[in-house]
Amino acid sequence: MAGRSNAGKSSAINAICARRKLAFVSRIPGRTQVMNFFDLGHMRHLVDLPGYGYAKVPAAVKAHWEGLLKVYLRTRHALRALLLVMDARHPLTALDRRMLDWFAVTGRPVHVLLTKADKLSRQGARRQLIETEVALAQLYPASSVQLFSSVTSIGVAQAREVLSRLLEISEPAADPQSDQPVGVPRPTG
Ligand code: GDP
Numbered sequence: 001m002a003g004r005s006n007a008g009k010s011s012a013i014n015a016i017c018a019r020r021k022l023a024f025v026s027r028i029p030g031r032t033q034v035m036n037f038f039d040l041g042h043m044r045h046l047v048d049l050p051g052y053g054y055a056k057v058p059a060a061v062k063a064h065w066e067g068l069l070k071v072y073l074r075t076r077h078a079l080r081a082l083l084l085v086m087d088a089r090h091p092l093t094a095l096d097r098r099m100l101d102w103f104a105v106t107g108r109p110v111h112v113l114l115t116k117a118d119k120l121s122r123q124g125a126r127r128q129l130i131e132t133e134v135a136l137a138q139l140y141p142a143s144s145v146q147l148f149s150s151v152t153s154i155g156v157a158q159a160r161e162v163l164s165r166l167l168e169i170s171e172p173a174a175d176p177q178s179d180q181p182v183g184v185p186r187p188t189g
Contacts, residue, residue, distance in 0.1 A: 001013065001046060001047065001048055001049060001082075001083040001084075001085065002049040002051075002052070002069065002073075002082060002083070002084055002085070002099055003051060003052075003084060003085030003086060003096075003115075004051060004052055004053045004085075004086065004087070004093060004095060004096065005051030005052060005053055005054035006051065006054070006087075007051070007085045007086055007087045007115055007116075008085060008087065008115035008116055008148075008150060009048065009051060009085040009115075010048070011115070011150035012085055012113055012115055012148060012150055012159070013038070013046065013048055014150065015148075015150035015153065015156050015159075016156060016159050016160055016163065017038065017046075034050065035047060035048065035049055035050065036048040040167065040169070041169075042167070042169050044167045044169060046163075047079075049069060049072070050065055050069070052065065052066055052069060052095050052099075053093070053095045066095075066098075069099070069102070070102045073099065073102045073103045073106070074102050074103070074105050074106065077106075079106065079108060080108060080166055080167055080168075081108050081109045081110065081111060081166040081167075082099070082103045082108065082109075082110045082111075083110075083111050083112075083113065083159075083163070084096060084099060084100070084110055084111070084112045084113070085112075085113045085115055085148075086112060086113070086114055086115065086132075087114075087115055087116050088114035088115060088116055088117045088119070088120055088125060088128050088129075088147065088148075089116065089119060089120065089128070091112070091114055091128065091132045091135075092132060092135055092136070092139075097139065100139055100140045100143075103140075104140060107142070108142070109142045109143065109144070109166060110136075110140050110142065110143040110144075111143065111144050111145070111146070111159075111162050111166065112132065112136065112143065112144070112145040112146070113145075113146060113148040113155070113159060114128060114129060114132060114145060114146065114147050114148060115148045115149065115150070116149060116151075117147040117148055117149045117152075117154050117155065118149040118151045118152045118154065125147050128147075129145065129146070129147055132145050133145050144162065146158050146159065146162070
């Protein structure tokens, strides 16, 4: 799972896994530059990659982390798919496109969460979804996209279903009304 710093990635992980403060929601964007591995059970893990593109990080540090992301996305064969988190108001930034380019060599699927959909009108969110769908179809054919909000829970059930499918977890996706996560996530390092 990757995304531009402050796009809402940590909040999305918490919403999908139905846990508060499982992933650290930062008040200072770009501060945490670590990879967190969440154990979903079934021998599957969700890898929370460091957010990219935070303006106040020195250029050398940014270049270093982007280099690591590039190598990781291109060469980590265990990766089943990439979940890319984008702010629904500013999707497909230059850096988002770079992530897609890097991951393309794997031929693996990409699923995009357009987060903070609650900040758009219903019509505005729908428009962004369609526009992003059209643009993504050109950029990365093996991709899908959905609206998401960790505040209103828009798209949480859908994201869980997609995750279960991509990771081939056979049990049905959790009921969005219940507090059951996709698996039983435990940070493992
Ligand atoms: P990250 O840097 O991508 O992990 O982003 P965070 O999850 O830390 O969120 C960054 C900021 O956006 C925080 O202030 C969150 O409360 C806020 N945020 C995250 N997701 C949503 C959402 O779906 N809706 C709204 N309105 N705010 C959100």
